[in-house]
Amino acid sequence: MAQLRREPIARRWVVVSTDDVKGPSDYLSFKPPYQPQTSDGPCPFCPGNEGMTPKETFSLNGAGKRWSVRVIPNKFPFFRIEGEFDRRPEGMYDVMEAIGAHEIVIEAPEHHQNLAMMEPSQIEKILFAYRERLIDLEKDRRFEQFLILKNYPGVFNRHPHSHILAMPIIPRGIDEEIWGTLDYYQRKERCIFCDIIKEEISVKKRVILETVHFLVFSPFASRYPFETWIIPKTHSSDFHRINKEEMEDLSLAMQSLFLRFHKLLSDPPYSFTLHTSPVQNRFHRSEYHWHIETRLRIGLREGFEWGTGFFVNPTPPENAAVYLREVG
Amino acid sequence: MAQLRREPIARRWVVVSTDDVKGPSDYLSFKPPYQPQTSDGPCPFCPGNEGMTPKETFSLNGAGKRWSVRVIPNKFPFFRIEGEFDRRPEGMYDVMEAIGAHEIVIEAPEHHQNLAMMEPSQIEKILFAYRERLIDLEKDRRFEQFLILKNYPGVFNRHPHSHILAMPIIPRGIDEEIWGTLDYYQRKERCIFCDIIKEEISVKKRVILETVHFLVFSPFASRYPFETWIIPKTHSSDFHRINKEEMEDLSLAMQSLFLRFHKLLSDPPYSFTLHTSPVQNRFHRSEYHWHIETRLRIGLREGFEWGTGFFVNPTPPENAAVYLREVG
Numbered sequence: 001m002a003q004l005r006r007e008p009i010a011r012r013w014v015v016v017s018t019d020d021v022k023g024p025s026d027y028l029s030f031k032p033p034y035q036p037q038t039s040d041g042p043c044p045f046c047p048g049n050e051g052m053t054p055k056e057t058f059s060l061n062g063a064g065k066r067w068s069v070r071v072i073p074n075k076f077p078f079f080r081i082e083g084e085f086d087r088r089p090e091g092m093y094d095v096m097e098a099i100g101a102h103e104i105v106i107e108a109p110e111h112h113q114n115l116a117m118m119e120p121s122q123i124e125k126i127l128f129a130y131r132e133r134l135i136d137l138e139k140d141r142r143f144e145q146f147l148i149l150k151n152y153p154g155v156f157n158r159h160p161h162s163h164i165l166a167m168p169i170i171p172r173g174i175d176e177e178i179w180g181t182l183d184y185y186q187r188k189e190r191c192i193f194c195d196i197i198k199e200e201i202s203v204k205k206r207v208i209l210e211t212v213h214f215l216v217f218s219p220f221a222s223r224y225p226f227e228t229w230i231i232p233k234t235h236s237s238d239f240h241r242i243n244k245e246e247m248e249d250l251s252l253a254m255q256s257l258f259l260r261f262h263k264l265l266s267d268p269p270y271s272f273t274l275h276t277s278p279v280q281n282r283f284h285r286s287e288y289h290w291h292i293e294t295r296l297r298i299g300l301r302e303g304f305e306w307g308t309g310f311f312v313n314p315t316p317p318e319n320a321a322v323y324l325r326e327v328g
Numbered sequence: 329m330a331q332l333r334r335e336p337i338a339r340r341w342v343v344v345s346t347d348d349v350k351g352p353s354d355y356l357s358f359k360p361p362y363q364p365q366t367s368d369g370p371c372p373f374c375p376g377n378e379g380m381t382p383k384e385t386f387s388l389n390g391a392g393k394r395w396s397v398r399v400i401p402n403k404f405p406f407f408r409i410e411g412e413f414d415r416r417p418e419g420m421y422d423v424m425e426a427i428g429a430h431e432i433v434i435e436a437p438e439h440h441q442n443l444a445m446m447e448p449s450q451i452e453k454i455l456f457a458y459r460e461r462l463i464d465l466e467k468d469r470r471f472e473q474f475l476i477l478k479n480y481p482g483v484f485n486r487h488p489h490s491h492i493l494a495m496p497i498i499p500r501g502i503d504e505e506i507w508g509t510l511d512y513y514q515r516k517e518r519c520i521f522c523d524i525i526k527e528e529i530s531v532k533k534r535v536i537l538e539t540v541h542f543l544v545f546s547p548f549a550s551r552y553p554f555e556t557w558i559i560p561k562t563h564s565s566d567f568h569r570i571n572k573e574e575m576e577d578l579s580l581a582m583q584s585l586f587l588r589f590h591k592l593l594s595d596p597p598y599s600f601t602l603h604t605s606p607v608q609n610r611f612h613r614s615e616y617h618w619h620i621e622t623r624l625r626i627g628l629r630e631g632f633e634w635g636t637g638f639f640v641n642p643t644p645p646e647n648a649a650v651y652l653r654e655v656g
Contacts (some may be wrong), residue, residue, distance in 0.1 A: 002640075003551035005548055007547070007548075007549035007551070008508070008512075008520060008524070008548070008549070009505050009508040009509060009512075009520055009521075009524075010501075010504040010505050011504075011506050011508055012504075012549070012639075013549075014549040014550065014551050014639045014640075014641060015639065015640040015641065016549070016550065016641050016644050016645070017640075017641065017642045017643070017644065018644060020642065021551065021643060021644060021647055022642040022643050023641065023643065023651065024592050024593050024651055026642075027553065027593055027596070027624075027626045028593065028594055066418065077641050085467075090548075091527050091531055091548075092523060092524070092527045093527075093548045093549070133618075149338075161499070173338075176338040177337050177338050178339075178340075180336070180337040180338050180339055181337060184336075184337075192336060192337055193337075195420060196336070196337075196420070199419050199420045203419055219335070220333055220335075220336070220418075220419075220421045221333035221334060221335035221336070221340070221341075221342040221344070221346065221421070223335070223372050225350065262652050264352050265352055265355055265356065266356055268355070284636060288440065296355075298355045311342045311343065312330075312343040312345075312406050313342060313343065313344050313345065314345045314348065314350040314354075315345070315349060315350050315351065316345065316346060316349060317344070317633065318347060319351065323351065323352055
């Protein structure tokens with residue numbers, strides 16, 4: 001089990017492992033610059049090795065008898081589904097058990113597949129799996145916030161996969177965004193994301209591509225070189241209300257974007273997160289707007305960003321958008 | 329010149345380069361995993377090459393005619409000292425010029441020196457340089473916040489150096505901390521850092537070492553494995569009010585801590601930031617408490633942290649403190 005500990009000054013929750021604890025030797029086994037080594041053993045995410053993973057929570061059939069997308073509980077979760085919150089003080093501090101869900105979406109049977117090279121129809125299946133899992137997890141009233149997250153390449157396993165997290169708190173990064181959208185709505189009675197979409201479509205210079213339902217653009221105050229957002233052009237607060245036609249369209253937008261990254265920066269490492277409205281209807285549907293934020297992990301200067309929450313981006317979004325448009 | 333652009337949703341300022349702009353080929357020249365390559369040419373920070381850098385803003389004499397610590401304006405600054413803020417709208421967004429100061433403290437004449445191996449008397453000279461520069465920069469009424477920052481090893485140059493930043497805004501990470509301390513003070517009429525110091529000294533299990541004037545400990549909600557804070561035991565809001573005796577004592581604490589990291593994790597990469605009170609007396613001296621936060625750059629899972637501002641730490645601070653105490 002892990003604990004959620006509240007940092008008392010900035011009032012931010014941190015997950016601290018209390019059973020699966022790592023000591024100095026665990027870090028020494030990573031080679032500088034401290035990248036984890038992927039195991040040489042059989043891949044637990046490959047077909048035929050299903051016995052190596054927990055039982056799936058969802059799967060989609062593929063060709064023959066094989067699955068095409070498979071969702072499993074994470075064997076090493078940040079949050080566990082069983083147990084009680086047990087909110088309590090510890091001295092002057094605050095602590096609770098890290099209750100939640102942490103599932104892995106195995107995105108394809110093929111170990112060496114990736115989103116840039118995938119058929120859009122396969123990406124659509126991944127989106128369908130995301131949606132179905134969120135619809136199911138929404139029933140659990142303990143969860144406040146969902147987050148979908150992907151690191152490419154995977155940190156501990158190169159087999160293409162993403163993470164679904166259901167959290168008992170709204171993490172700081174999402175919370176700031178929510179308060180910003182509420183404040184804007186109070187002042188204007190409009191969704192700030194909808195206004196940004198209008199602005200970007202009218203100004204054009206930061207737009208990378210537009211599909212029927214989605215806008216792909218470099219945000220004005222991009223924190224990272226080639227930071228890119230994918231957002232539905234029509235207001236929608238919850239990702240898991242997406243319909244079949246929109247999923248098909250989104251899969252085209254995603255595949256096109258990841259292929260552009262691949263061509264432009266020679267298969268760079270990246271992360272994306274899918275931000276969606278808090279779960280328990282605490283916020284009005286008119287104020288939040290779900291979207292995907294993508295970061296290429298080619299940045300530097302991490303000390304500064306870490307020390308201040310303040311970002312320095314040497315590639316203006318207008319330039320990034322030109323490169324990404326033209327490479328398409 | 330760089331711009332400060334305001335991210336309109338979470339309302340966070342981002343520095344975006346607008347002249348010294350990087351395109352895809354700049355990132356391709358970094359080898360995966362996208363570490364910058366240090367130049368093979370002569371080191372501009374080494375004695376004899378002073379002509380390669382801007383004119384110093386401060387230096388301390390060492391043995392013979394040599395300097396022992398030298399401070400210079402950064403040739404590639406995040407913030408520039410010349411110019412006007414020019415706060416203005418750009419469409420629906422907000423932008424201003426990135427006015428400020430960005431100086432480099434060359435910590436020793438020797439190219440292969442580092443804080444773990446340095447004489448405490450040399451660290452004391454570095455601290456003296458920090459103090460003198462902040463006292464000077466404080467006179468410029470445009471600056472709202474100072475930050476001292478070090479990355480080890482340096483990102484673009486391995487010669488030991490740190491950064492002094494004078495910023496026209498209070499960056500988000502510091503702002504959150506300040507609002508937290510103000511809120512606590514309002515409720516309790518006590519400094520939260522002072523209370524944490526009392527708690528940690530009484531509980532003991534997260535203390536790494538204590539000197540006459542400083543406490544070195546693993547914070548309760550450590551975000552990173554072996555995260556460590558160094559804090560003056562007596563209340564003090566501004567680092568640059570430190571006296572000679574305290575600097576001497578702090579240099580001992582720092583050298584001991586960095587040597588412990590070196591021994592325990594085989595010379596790991598790290599960053600530290602020195603947080604000090606906002607400059608322009610906007611906050612009462614009784615509420616903020618300066619301190620140093622140190623992070624070993626051995627962490628993983630960056631996608632999650634990035635996506636959420638939410639940290640997962642597999643090494644509880646109680647365990648980290650035991651390791652760091654015992655290796656001393």
